[in-house]
Amino acid sequence: MTPNHHLDDVTVLSYSAGALPAALAVVASAHLERCAACRARLLDADCIGGVLMLQQRVDTPAEDARAAMLALLDAEPAIEPPAPPADIVQEPDSDRLPSSLHPWFGHSLRALRWRRVAPGVQRILASGIGGGDLMLLRIAPGSKLPLHSHGGNELTMILDGAYDDMLGHFGPGDVADLDGEITHQPVTSPGVPCICVAATDAPLKFSGWVARALQPLLGF
Amino acid sequence: MLLRAGHAVARNWSGTSQPEAMKAPAAASSLDSRCAKFVWTCSTPIPVAMKLPTGCIQNPPIDVFSAIEPVFRRAMHAVITGGNMRMMGSDQAVAEVTPFRAKRYVSPTPSKAAPDALYWSVQMTAVSLQRDRASFMRIYDHFSPRLQRYLRNLGVPESMADELVQEALLTLWRKASMFNPARASLGTWLYRVARNLYIDHVRRQPHWLPIQDGLDRLDHAESDRRDSQPESSFDQDLLRQAIDGLPPVQAKLVRMCYLESKSHSEISAELEMPLGSVKSSLRRAFAKLQVSMRTPR
Numbered sequence: 001m002t003p004n005h006h007l008d009d010v011t012v013l014s015y016s017a018g019a020l021p022a023a024l025a026v027v028a029s030a031h032l033e034r035c036a037a038c039r040a041r042l043l044d045a046d047c048i049g050g051v052l053m054l055q056q057r058v059d060t061p062a063e064d065a066r067a068a069m070l071a072l073l074d075a076e077p078a079i080e081p082p083a084p085p086a087d088i089v090q091e092p093d094s095d096r097l098p099s100s101l102h103p104w105f106g107h108s109l110r111a112l113r114w115r116r117v118a119p120g121v122q123r124i125l126a127s128g129i130g131g132g133d134l135m136l137l138r139i140a141p142g143s144k145l146p147l148h149s150h151g152g153n154e155l156t157m158i159l160d161g162a163y164d165d166m167l168g169h170f171g172p173g174d175v176a177d178l179d180g181e182i183t184h185q186p187v188t189s190p191g192v193p194c195i196c197v198a199a200t201d202a203p204l205k206f207s208g209w210v211a212r213a214l215q216p217l218l219g220f
Numbered sequence: 221m222l223l224r225a226g227h228a229v230a231r232n233w234s235g236t237s238q239p240e241a242m243k244a245p246a247a248a249s250s251l252d253s254r255c256a257k258f259v260w261t262c263s264t265p266i267p268v269a270m271k272l273p274t275g276c277i278q279n280p281p282i283d284v285f286s287a288i289e290p291v292f293r294r295a296m297h298a299v300i301t302g303g304n305m306r307m308m309g310s311d312q313a314v315a316e317v318t319p320f321r322a323k324r325y326v327s328p329t330p331s332k333a334a335p336d337a338l339y340w341s342v343q344m345t346a347v348s349l350q351r352d353r354a355s356f357m358r359i360y361d362h363f364s365p366r367l368q369r370y371l372r373n374l375g376v377p378e379s380m381a382d383e384l385v386q387e388a389l390l391t392l393w394r395k396a397s398m399f400n401p402a403r404a405s406l407g408t409w410l411y412r413v414a415r416n417l418y419i420d421h422v423r424r425q426p427h428w429l430p431i432q433d434g435l436d437r438l439d440h441a442e443s444d445r446r447d448s449q450p451e452s453s454f455d456q457d458l459l460r461q462a463i464d465g466l467p468p469v470q471a472k473l474v475r476m477c478y479l480e481s482k483s484h485s486e487i488s489a490e491l492e493m494p495l496g497s498v499k500s501s502l503r504r505a506f507a508k509l510q511v512s513m514r515t516p517r
C-alpha cells in the first residue's frame with residue numbers, strides 16, 4: 001500500500017534539518033515509516049545537510065581532544081558488532097499504529113479510548129509534547145466538513161478510513177501537508193470512520209477542517 | 221551466492237591488471253553490481269568471515285583486508301560513480317585499483333586533493349572489519365571539528381557540543397558495520413548522527429532516536445533488497461556547486477534551516493517574510509539541489 005499524498009518538500013527539508021516542531025515531526029515520522037518515496041527525498045535532504053556541515057571552516061582538533069577520544073575507545077568493550085539488522089517484515093497489520101505514535105497513543109488502533117468532542121467527532125489529545133499540538137481524530141463516516149485554512153502549519157495523516165476533497169482521495173498512509181490558502185471541503189468516506197493523526201506547530205494557529213470540526217467544543 | 225560473487229570478482233581482479241570488464245561497458249555494469257554486493261557483504265562483519273574467499277580466512281586480518289581491498293576499491297568506484305564507469309577513464313579506474321598502499325590513501329599528512337567518498341569508505345571498512353584505530357582517527361581528525369562547529373552554530377554550549385561530538389564518533393565506532401557507502405556518504409551519515417543527537421539531547425524529543433533507528437533499518441532492508449544502482453550515488457562536488465550557486469535569498473533560507481535549525485515560522489518571523497514565500501523559496505532551492513544530485517557525471 002503506497003501512499004498517494006506525500007510530505008511537502010519543505011517539510012522534508014525541515015525534518016532533515018531538525019527544525020520541524022515536535023508535533024509535526026511525529027506525524028512526518030509516521031508517514032516516513034510507511035513511505036519509501038519520502039524516505040528517499042529525506043536522504044536527498046540529509047545529503048544537503050551533510051555538505052553544509054562539511055563546508056564550514058574549521059581548525060584541526062586539539063591534541064588533548066584526540067587523546068580523550070582514544071581513551072574513550074580504550075573503554076569500549078572489545079569487538080561486539082551490532083547484529084545485522086533483521087529483515088523487517090511489513091506484515092499488513094491494520095491495527096498497528098505507526099511507531100512514532102506509540103509513545104503518545106499506544107500501539108493499537110482498536111485499543112484507543114476516544115472522547116467525544118462534537119457530534120460525529122471524537123478525539124484523543126497527546127499531552128506534554130511541547131512543540132505544538134498532536135491529536136488523533138475519529139470522524140464519523142459520510143461527514144461533510146467545512147475546510148478553511150489560515151496559513152498555519154498543519155500536518156494530517158490518515159490512519160484508517162478515508163476522505164475525499166478537491167485534491168483527491170486520502171486513504172491510510174496519505175498525508176495532507178497543505179499550503180495555507182487552499183479552501184476545500186473533505187467528505188469522509190462511507191462505511192468506516194475516518195481516523196487521522198493531526199499536528200500543528202502552535203495551539204493558537206490551529207486551523208483548517210480539524211479546527212472547524214472542533215469549533216462547537218472549543219468555542220473559537 | 222554472495223560468496224560466489226565475491227570470490228569470482230576477487231579472482232578476476234587479482235589475476236589481471238587490465239581487466240576485461242573495463243573494455244566492455246555491458247560486462248562492466250554486471251561486474252559492478254556483483255562488486256557492489258561484495259562490498260556490502262564485506263562491510264558487515266559477522267557474515268564476512270564466512271563469505272571471504274577461502275584463502276583469506278586463515279590469514280591475519282590485515283591480509284584479509286589486503287586481499288579484498290583492490291576488489292573493494294574497484295567496487296566502490298563503481299558504486300560511487302553510479303555504475304557509469306566515469307570514463308575519466310578506464311586507466312584511472314585501474315590505477316585506483318592496483319596500488320593498495322597508494323600514497324594518497326595512507327599518507328598521514330593531508331594531501332592537496334580533498335579526501336573523497338571513496339577514501340572515507342575505505343577508512344570505514346578498516347574500522348568496521350579490523351577495528352583500525354588509525355583509520356578511525358583519520359575520520360575523527362576530519363569530521364569532529366566540523367561536527368563541533370555544526371553543533372556550536374545550533375547554539376549548543378561548548379562542553380555539551382564536545383560531548384555530543386564524542387558520542388557521534390563513538391556511534392561511528394560501534395555502528396561502523398551499519399554504514400552503507402552505496403546509500404550515503406560518510407558526511408551525510410555523520411550529519412544524521414549529529415542531527416539526531418542534537419534533537420535528542422538539546423531539543424529533548426525523547427523518542428526521536430528509536431524512531432530514527434527504525435527508519436534506518438527500513439532503509440537498510442530496502443537497499444539490501446534492491447539490486448539497482450543506489451539513488452544516492454552522485455557527485456558531491458555538483459551538489460556543493462549547486463549550493464554555492466543558489467540565489468542569495470534561497471541560500472540564506474537554506475542555511476537558516478540547516479545551520480540554525482529554524483522552523484519555517486521562525487524564519488518567517490525573523491526575516492519578516494511571509495510564511496508562504498519562505499516555503500516557496502525553500503521549495504525552489506530544494507528542487508535545484510535535487511537536480512544537481514541527479515545529474516550524471
Ligand SMILES: [Zn+2]
Pocket residue numbers: 003005006007031035036037038039
Ligand atoms: Zn510519502
